[in-house]
Structures are given as structure tokens and as C-alpha cells.
Amino acid sequence: MTPLAALGRTVLGLLASIGRLTLFFGETLGHMIRPPFYLREFGHALFSIGWLSLPVVGLTAIFTGGALALQIYAGGARFNAEAVVPQIVAIGIVRELGPVLVGLMIAARVTSSIAAEIATMKVTEQIDALITLSTNPMKYLTVPRVLAAFLVVPLLVAVGDVIGILGGYIVGTGTLGFNPSTYIRSTVDFLEWSDMRSSLIKGAAFGTIAATMGCYFGLTSGRGAQGVGRATKSSVATAAVLILAANFLLTSLLFAA
Amino acid sequence: MIAPQNIHKTFGGNRVLQGVDLVVDQGASMVIIGGSGTGKSVLLKCILGLEQPDKGEVLIDGQNITNQNRADMLGRFGMLFQSAALFDSLTIWQNVAFRLLRGRQKRPRTEARDIAISKLRRVGLSEKVADLYPAELSGGMQKRVGLARAIAADPDIIFFDEPTTGLDPIMAGVINDLIREIVTEIGATTITITHDMSSVRAIADHVAMLHHGRVQWCGSVDTLDQAQDPFVDQFINGRSEGPIETVR
Numbered sequence: 001m002t003p004l005a006a007l008g009r010t011v012l013g014l015l016a017s018i019g020r021l022t023l024f025f026g027e028t029l030g031h032m033i034r035p036p037f038y039l040r041e042f043g044h045a046l047f048s049i050g051w052l053s054l055p056v057v058g059l060t061a062i063f064t065g066g067a068l069a070l071q072i073y074a075g076g077a078r079f080n081a082e083a084v085v086p087q088i089v090a091i092g093i094v095r096e097l098g099p100v101l102v103g104l105m106i107a108a109r110v111t112s113s114i115a116a117e118i119a120t121m122k123v124t125e126q127i128d129a130l131i132t133l134s135t136n137p138m139k140y141l142t143v144p145r146v147l148a149a150f151l152v153v154p155l156l157v158a159v160g161d162v163i164g165i166l167g168g169y170i171v172g173t174g175t176l177g178f179n180p181s182t183y184i185r186s187t188v189d190f191l192e193w194s195d196m197r198s199s200l201i202k203g204a205a206f207g208t209i210a211a212t213m214g215c216y217f218g219l220t221s222g223r224g225a226q227g228v229g230r231a232t233k234s235s236v237a238t239a240a241v242l243i244l245a246a247n248f249l250l251t252s253l254l255f256a257a
Numbered sequence: 258m259i260a261p262q263n264i265h266k267t268f269g270g271n272r273v274l275q276g277v278d279l280v281v282d283q284g285a286s287m288v289i290i291g292g293s294g295t296g297k298s299v300l301l302k303c304i305l306g307l308e309q310p311d312k313g314e315v316l317i318d319g320q321n322i323t324n325q326n327r328a329d330m331l332g333r334f335g336m337l338f339q340s341a342a343l344f345d346s347l348t349i350w351q352n353v354a355f356r357l358l359r360g361r362q363k364r365p366r367t368e369a370r371d372i373a374i375s376k377l378r379r380v381g382l383s384e385k386v387a388d389l390y391p392a393e394l395s396g397g398m399q400k401r402v403g404l405a406r407a408i409a410a411d412p413d414i415i416f417f418d419e420p421t422t423g424l425d426p427i428m429a430g431v432i433n434d435l436i437r438e439i440v441t442e443i444g445a446t447t448i449t450i451t452h453d454m455s456s457v458r459a460i461a462d463h464v465a466m467l468h469h470g471r472v473q474w475c476g477s478v479d480t481l482d483q484a485q486d487p488f489v490d491q492f493i494n495g496r497s498e499g500p501i502e503t504v505r
């Protein structure tokens with residue numbers, strides 16, 4: 001095969017995948033607005049995606065905030081701008097690092113577990129059993145998870161933002177010699193509503209991507225243990241790449257001009 | 258009446274079904290026999306629309322199956338899967354009562370639980386298993402839970418995929434009697450897949466033997482022993498010598 005043909009094949013394959021994912025997402029939205037709704041499954045998804053992700057989100061955010069403060073201090077020192085640490089930490093966390101890192105941690109934690117669970121259900125005929133029990137797997141499995149992630153990941157991002165800034169604060173006041181009340185006032189005065197809004201919008205988008213990828217790859221899993229392994233791997237890789245791509249797109253849309 | 262007609266299904270290069278015709282009358286008990294891997298489970302899945310046949314169609318009560326009448330059929334349907342296919346995130350009673358907890362047949366949880374426990378008793382399981390999870394049960398017990406789930410909402414149409422495989426002979430006898438009872442009492446239309454000749458004799462009104470992707474022989478259970486078919490003869494007598502190749 002010539003390199004050109006290989007490239008063409010890859011691009012076509014990619015386009016076909018994007019088409020399938022888009023159709024799947026459209027189908028999910030269609031089921032979201034038509035009953036029946038499975039509230040118990042929705043509650044369960046809220047709990048496992050939201051509440052159980054808190055430790056991972058908190059730890060990721062606090063270390064990142066701390067490291068960011070150290071870097072900005074060191075970088076700022078090169079042109080006597082050490083004082084901007086609170087502001088840059090705040091904007092860096094709220095606009096970019098908070099949503100992206102929470103999104104990636106959700107891809108690692110939530111996408112993988114959704115994909116593995118649903119793929120296992122598929123290979124053990126549990127999805128077939130659902131259908132024979134007059135239960136639509138899209139409504140019963142996909143809709144509750146996607147909706148829960150859409151609603152709860154923005155909250156996780158908000159928590160991550162606060163803890164990330166806290167990480168910067170701890171390092172800033174603890175080792176870099178900032179005055180605690182000045183640090184807090186600089187942060188609060190500096191942040192704008194639009195920064196926070198972008199954080200929440202990104203969270204909602206990333207949560208939706210993460211849960212949708214888990215469900216898609218789970219429901220389309222191949223047979224056997226190998227099928228489950230492949231589904232899980234592909235779901236996490238795809239979710240992570242799509243989250244980073246969506247982040248670029250949203251950043252350029254939300255902060256244009 | 259359920260009538261798959263000229264069903265073809267190929268997986269990759271593996272031609273599993275090559276024109277299956279079958280008629281199961283209302284209230285009748287059809288038993289499908291045949292070597293393992295001959296596509297018996299695939300046939301049931303084609304009837305249910307879980308697999309899309311490459312060719313052929315399924316008639317239900319004389320009508321071509323559509324999404325609408327398939328949904329109606331599934332509303333009064335129960336199935337025991339070969340692998341039991343219990344939901345491992347739900348407890349045993351919630352598995353059995355799945356249909357009674359949601360959808361059209363929804364009822365209060367306590368009532369659903371009582372029904373689930375009475376169905377568990379019918380398949381020889383005590384109330385003690387009700388709050389366990391499927392992973393905590395043996396394979397044979399899971400199979401019986403699957404059976405209880407299949408009959409929980411008193412369906413009119415039931416498919417049993419190898420109901421007695423993995424059970425001891427006594428429990429297999431209990432399950433055979435139960436299936437017979439369901440067929441005669443409720444008048445349900447059933448299709449049962451089995452390799453177990455004692456099941457065949459206990460359950461069947463009619464028997465169909467699947468071989469090489471087709472129905473090799475089909476007839477009333479009374480005529481099974483007189484069947485002048487070398488394939489049937491080899492199968493029901495469990496001989497290694499005969500037209501059915503033993504390496505598959």
C-alpha cells in the first residue's frame with residue numbers, strides 16, 4: 001500500500017468513526033426526551049460519577065495548583081513580576097487546568113468503568129436480556145449516565161477550581177511568603193464571571209464526552225474478555241483526545257477576540 | 258404462532274443458519290435439539306431481533322415481524338439465556354422482579370419482592386438467596402434464577418435456552434416438570450433448546466433437529482423414536498458412529 005492510500009484510509013476511517021459517534025449521541029438525546037425515564041439508575045449514576053470522583057479530583061487539583069504557584073513565581077522572578085502569582089494561578093486553574101485535568105481524570109475513572117461495565121454486560125448477554133425484558137439499553141444505561149455526567153462534572157470542575165486555587169494559596173502563603181489576606185483578595189478581585197462560566201461550560205461538555213464514549217464503546221464491544229479490554233482502552237483514549245480537542249475549540253469560542 | 262422462515266445467518270465465513278423453517282403453534286411446546294455450535298441459540302436471537310438475519314423473515318401470528326409487533330411480543334415474553342445473563346449489579350430478587358419493578362407491569366416493591374420469592378421457590382431456591390448477588394451463586398443456581406426471571410411476569414411466550422445444563426439430575430427433573438407445568442397450565446407457547454433427552458421427552462410436543470444450518474427433522478415427540486432419520490437416530494442414542502461428524 002502506498003503511504004497516500006494508507007493516509008486516505010486512516011482519514012476515511014476517522015470520519016466514519018466521527019459519524020458513528022455523532023449518530024450515537026443524537027440517538028442518546030432522542031431517548032433523553034422520551035419516556036420511560038429510569039430515576040433509580042440516574043441517582044446511582046450521579047452518586048458514582050459525582051460523589052465517588054471527589055477524592056481524585058481534589059488530589060489532582062491541589063497538587064496542580066501548588067506546582068503552578070511555584071512555576072509562576074520562578075518564571076515571574078525573571079522579570080520582577082512575582083506578585084502576579086495569585087492572579088495567574090486563578091486564571092490558569094479556572095480557565096484551563098481545572099476543567100482539562102478534571103475532564104481527563106473523569107475519562108480515566110468514569111469512562112473506563114462505564115465502558116468495562118457495559119461491555120461486560122454485552123459479552124455476558126445481559127444487554128440481550130434487557131431487550132427481552134422490554135427495556136431499551138440506551139434509555140436504561142446510556143441516558144442516566146450521560147445526563148448525570150453532564151450535570152455533575154461542572155460541579156466537580158468547580159470543586160477542582162476551588163481546591164486548585166487553595167493549592168496555590170497554600171504554597172504561596174506557606175513557602176513563597178505571600179500575605180494570606182492579600183492573596184485571597186487578589187484572587188477574588190481578579191476573577192471574572194466569564195472565567196467561571198467558561199469553566200462550567202467546559203465541565204459540562206467534558207462530562208458529556210466522557211460518559212458518552214464509555215457507553216458507546218461498551219455497547220459496541222466485541223466478544224469475550226478481549227472485546228471488553230479493547231472497548232475500555234478505546235473509550236478512554238477517544239474520550240481523552242476528544243476532551244482536549246473540545247477544550248481547544250471551546251477556548252477559542254469562549255475567549256475569542 | 259411463531260414461524261421463522263428461510264432464516265440465513267453468517268458470521269464472517271461461518272455459515273451458521275442456511276435456511277431454517279419452523280412453525281411453533283400457539284400454546285405448543287417446541288424443543289430444538291442438535292449438536293453444540295449448530296446455531297440453536299443464534300436462531301432464537303434471530304427470532305427476537307437480537308441478531309439481524311441476513312435473509313429470511315419471522316412471522317408472528319401470521320404477520321411479518323415489525324418493530325411494533327416485536328415490542329408487543331416482548332411485552333408478554335420471557336427468556337432463559339444459556340448463560341443465565343443475570344444483571345450482576347442487582348440482587349437476586351431484583352433480577353427476578355425486573356419486569357415487575359418498571360414499565361407497564363410495575364407494582365409496589367414489596368409486592369414485586371413477594372412475587373419474586375414465590376417464583377424462586379418454584380425453581381427450588383429458598384428465600385435466603387433473595388438478597389444475594391448473582392456472583393455469590395453457583396452456575397446451576399444462577400440458571401434457576403434466570404428461569405424464575407423468565408416466568409416472573411407470567412408470559413405467554415417463553416424461550417428456554419438449555420434450561421437443565423449444569424444442573425444435577427434431580428434438579429433437572431424438577432425443572433423439566435416445572436416447564437411442562439407452565440406449558441400445560443398457562444398454555445404458554447414455548448421454544449426450548451436442549452441436549453438432554455430426558456428433557457425432550459418431558460417437555461416437548463414437537464421436536465426439531467437442527468443440523469448443518471437447517472431443520473434436519475421435525476415432528477411430534479411420539480414419532481421421535483420411530484423417525485427413520487439417521488441423524489436423529491445418532492443424536493438421540495448418543496452414538497459416535499453415524500452421519501454427524503464428531504469433529505466440528
Ligand SMILES: Nc1ncnc2c1ncn2[C@@H]1O[C@H](COP(=O)(O)OP(=O)(O)O)[C@@H](O)[C@H]1O
Pocket residue numbers: 268271273292293294295296297298299300
Ligand atoms: N455474535 C457472534 N459472532 C460470531 N460468531 C457467532 C456469534 N454468535 C454465535 N456465533 C457462532 O455461531 C455458531 C453457533 O452458535 P450457537 O447458536 O451459540 O450454537 P448452539 O447451537 O450451541 O447454541 C458458533 O460457531 C458460534 O461461534
Ligand SMILES: [Mg+2]
Pocket residue numbers: 297298299339418
Ligand atoms: Mg446455545
